[in-house]
């Protein structure tokens with residue numbers, strides 16, 4: 001008998017959203033406030049909410065929802081500023097009474113096959129626990145710097161920054177969605193997961209009281225160049241004091257800047273609020289301009305953790321939807337347990353930045369790798385040669401791991417600036 005027998009996949013109708021929310025609260029260990037319900041509805045891509053329902057009484061009450069997930073239908077920026085149709089997987093929850101019965105595995109397969117039907121070549125997610133997703137072919141596609149920046153940290157001058165102006169406003173979906181989405185859509189950093197269309201679109205504006213922990217409601221810093229928006233950041237502050245010294249904090253969530261001067265102006269503002277001693281953020285790329293604009297980067301106490309987990313679902317479409325930075329001709333043997341149609345020999349020929357990817361049955365492979373390794377290097381933040389040096393990718397033709405590594409490495413570090 002299949003491990004996950006006794007459950008059936010369903011789409012969750014709006015009338016059953018509270019059952020979905022109940023499972024999420026059980027799984028994520030939290031009790032939501034009643035007045036926050038609308039925020040959670042607004043943050044959910046309702047038409048893509050899926051669940052597993054009990055069908056066998058030995059598993060639980062027949063008809064009850066045991067596990068849920070949802071995904072945002074969107075596009076992700078790839079190296080070279082191109083785009084690939086992507087599903088942003090989220091809300092993945094298994095009720096603790098039903099865990100370790102293969103329900104997540106069943107939902108992953110449900111997610112993958114529906115993505116393929118919709119033409120989404122890549123799935124991406126933020127992991128609550130980093131050890132879970134490699135087994136399903138996800139690789140750590142981007143890393144982020146978490147930093148705590150002391151108030152008034154000195155920064156290098158950047159030409160034009162002093163000519164820019166800043167507006168500080170309360171974040172409001174109706175008023176600012178178009179402006180923020182428009183700015184985000186102009187970002188070219190690989191890994192940027194664009195704001196989705198449809199329900200869930202206002203997820204970045206939701207602000208449950210239960211999550212505030214004494215912080216303000218979300219505010220927006222908007223940097224403008226003669227009235228034209230050139231940078232944005234969601235932020236909120238909390239006043240605090242110890243031994244009579246004011247040491248409040250400022251949290252910066254999603255942000256984006258179109259120019260070096262806009263970045264300089266944005267961070268100068270965010271790190272100099274009265275009564276705020278520290279500004280912290282989790283969404284800095286490992287090469288974010290701020291890290292070079294600060295005169296003392298070490299002073300921004302930081303650590304690097306995983307940001308976006310990426311899963312290539314359609315090898316040809318995904319690989320042909322990005323730019324490359326070196327010509328090469330490489331055959332690789334791919335193993336993919338969870339999307340078996342990807343398994344086999346592939347040839348990638350890169351000319352002038354563009355790849356042509358074809359099946360190569362019968363050819364002699366230069367490299368052998370798993371789906372998670374291809375997914376790890378997809379956004380260009382990790383070198384294929386590093387995975388070869390680690391013994392994870394096997395090289396059969398000397399030098400071919402380097403050829404493909406140089407072609408795939410992105411000159412700009414990947415990052416998803418929006419935590420979905």
Ligand SMILES: CC(=O)SCCNC(=O)CCNC(=O)[C@H](O)C(C)(C)COP(=O)(O)OP(=O)(O)OC[C@H]1O[C@@H](n2cnc3c(N)ncnc32)[C@H](O)[C@@H]1OP(=O)(O)O
Nearest residue numbers: 027089090091092093094099100101102103104105125128
């Ligand atoms: C993208 C997002 O939404 S991130 C949020 C993910 N959700 C959470 O963290 C909420 C709390 N946790 C849960 O809801 C569940 O425990 C889940 C979703 C993590 C796992 O669900 P389950 O139905 O128990 O997983 P399932 O039985 O399919 O296990 C699949 C495999 O993953 C492993 N696994 C499951 N959970 C974990 C974990 N927390 N850490 C490491 N391995 C894990 C299992 O051991 C199993 O391994 P195997 O294939 O080698 O046998």
